[in-house]
Amino acid sequence: SDVYKRQTQSTWARNSNFLVHDSENFCRTGDKVVIRLAIKKISKRKAYYVRNVFKAYPRQTFYESINKEKRELFEVEYRKALAHYYTTELRTRSFDTKMLELEAKKGLREKAKLRASENVKRILTCLLYTSPSPRDS
Numbered sequence: 001s002d003v004y005k006r007q008t009q010s011t012w013a014r015n016s017n018f019l020v021h022d023s024e025n026f027c028r029t030g031d032k033v034v035i036r037l038a039i040k041k042i043s044k045r046k047a048y049y050v051r052n053v054f055k056a057y058p059r060q061t062f063y064e065s066i067n068k069e070k071r072e073l074f075e076v077e078y079r080k081a082l083a084h085y086y087t088t089e090l091r092t093r094s095f096d097t098k099m100l101e102l103e104a105k106k107g108l109r110e111k112a113k114l115r116a117s118e119n120v121k122r123i124l125t126c127l128l129y130t131s132p133s134p135r136d137s
Contacts, residue, residue: 021049030057070120077123078116085112 003012020035021042027033032055035048042049085108095101 018048019046021046023049026050027053028057028059031055070124073123074116074120077119078112081112081115081119082109 003014004010005012018035020033021038027050031053033053034051036051038047038049041047089108090104093104095104
């Protein structure tokens with residue numbers, strides 16, 4: 001937070017670092033969080049806990065974290081989901097303006113990404129559990 005010094009008519013930046021308890025292990029370095037004072041000290045050096053995250057630092061998305069083969073599988077699943085949503089949801093509605101149609105398409109693309117990532121995770125877990133064990137061969 002910035003502090004204004006009236007005597008020198010200047011502004012100084014002031015930062016404070018706290019050790020804060022994150023019970024869900026959700027926060028990452030760079031997140032802006034709201035902290036609260038704990039009723040009882042959590043540990044020797046921790047007296048605060050995270051109340052909520054109000055600005056999360058950008059995280060690596062599912063798409064960025066997967067390798068090339070999985071990314072190709074994701075692209076296929078994404079195209080399938082997008083085609084499904086376009087045929088079922090977009091064609092059944094009529095739009096007054098082009099802007100409303102573009103907003104609907106944007107929402108459907110996000111929905112298709114979520115569905116594709118869920119399908120890829122499901123497919124990969126199925127492959128993991130159905131792959132032959134070394135003792136079978």
